[in-house]
Amino acid sequence: MKTDPKGVLTGEHYLDGDHACAEGALAAGCRFFAGYPITPSTEVAERFCSRIPLVGGIFIQMEDELGSMAAVVGASWSGKKSMTVTSGPGFSLMMENIGLAAMMETPCVVVNVQRGGPSTGLPTMVGQADMMQARWGSHGDYEIIALSPASPQESFDYTIFAFNFAEKYRVPVMVMMDECVGHMTEKVVIPPAGKIDVAYRTMTTLSPDKYLPYVPEKNLVPDMMPVGEGYNIHSTGLTHDERGYPVMSPDAQDKIVNRLVDKINKNADDIIMIEEEDTEDADIIVMAYGITSRVTMPAIFEARKKGLKVGFIKLITVWPFPEKRIKQLAKTAKAFVMPEINLGQVVLELERIVAGKTKVYHVPHAGGWVHDPADIYKAIEEAANGNKK
């Protein structure tokens, strides 16, 4: 479907990643934003609240991040595409209601402009250490979708993808940006509204007396219903049946939790977005996401100059993880190298999947700055020499 042109600021702009994210949200049709300011994400909220009166929609500065996420869940059920934006400490506070959104199957987007942690950590400096929290920060079993942009342009583009995934799969989608991208200003091209594809949640075709809110369709996602048209439904964070009514039984639990996980994992081929470069005949494959995928490139160029066969995988979506593709590549590649600005998070998934069939070299960074490409180059060289750290 095409988007509402009112939110689309078509043209060439010089924007930071935060502002580009706000424009992406508006272009995707987001018309409700609840948030609480926190460095380095505040510029997203500032941009959104200055633009939304011209576009038509609601911005609320809430009392805190718990309230922000709760408001987003409510607004989404009223029919609006909704989002919130935060950074590490606020992300922690949102976890309870992110779990509620996952359980109630609420389409929504949560942007985390990652800074150094734990706790208040490094408010004005970069980190990528919330990646596991994005996946399973709330309690219980569920799956989400997470994307990670490496530039203001990608911040715009991926925010639109995030809304599309949220609407299609009725799931909280995380845009895992970072301080470096959020505060970096570059050219952002915003296409005409007619060129922006957006998804909307599927609305039921059943009449109110026939409709049940949690009967899954073929893709395991239930249809939603329009508000104010006589659909009196019940939705809850408690384990529920197809009517949305609480059912306290292992059978009901088995059914719903498996579906929450399966609707992402069984649709993984439709969701996963990666960029690959020279992976087919590579001896070494470097995998990275977000800002680290950019900083990695000079190291790869350097290694190729030295005659090494180095391939590259950039994760556009980090979760779900491209398990199938990695399994294929693990048969031909001699080693994987994975830099990330944390002490080892997404690399754990990579290690699990290659299961010892090929070596994995992690290039950790505690945060506060991006990697020095020389450190990534060193890891590639080490991988080429076959010396496991």
Added chain:
Amino acid sequence: MSRTEIRVTGYGGQGVILCGYLIGKSAAIHGGMHATLNQSFGPEARGSACSAQVIVSDEKILYPYMRKPDVMIAMSREAYNKFAPELGGKGIMLVDEDLVKEAKAEKNMKLYKIPATRIAEDLGRRIVLNIVMLGFFTAITKLIDHDAVRKTVETSVPKGTEQLNLKAFDSGYEFGIKQLESESKPKKKSTKKKKEVAA
């Protein structure tokens, strides 16, 4: 043009970040180049020497941060003292000569001075000193096409201030061109250089 790193620095309120933003925007939007802008966000941005870092290049910019500046614009003494050593005696230094009196050229570092604040005051508003500096930068470094920068100024400043800002830009630019001309006069190839300027 290969990767060039520029640090714009001064004290908060001088329009340091805007100056850096306009350099980046000129290169990226009207100059056909890639440009990445970063700015100081720590406590240093709240009162003391603040700075913007711009990287411009014909190629895609991968590493987003400054390694070592090739060009520096210093608009205050504190900023000069803090950041000038980064040049390591190389590259180009542009200063407001009334505010950075101690600025000295070094072995491989070229120093260019302009009374930017005074010129801005003569134009009627001291606030446009950053745009005077931007014009000066455009003339001296020739990194970004003159028309690209001028167009960016015209389309980026608040409505109603276009004429003042364009005058500020032109004053800084002309001051820079004159300085280059007088610099090249004693040399043998002066005529050739003049042609370049005219082009």
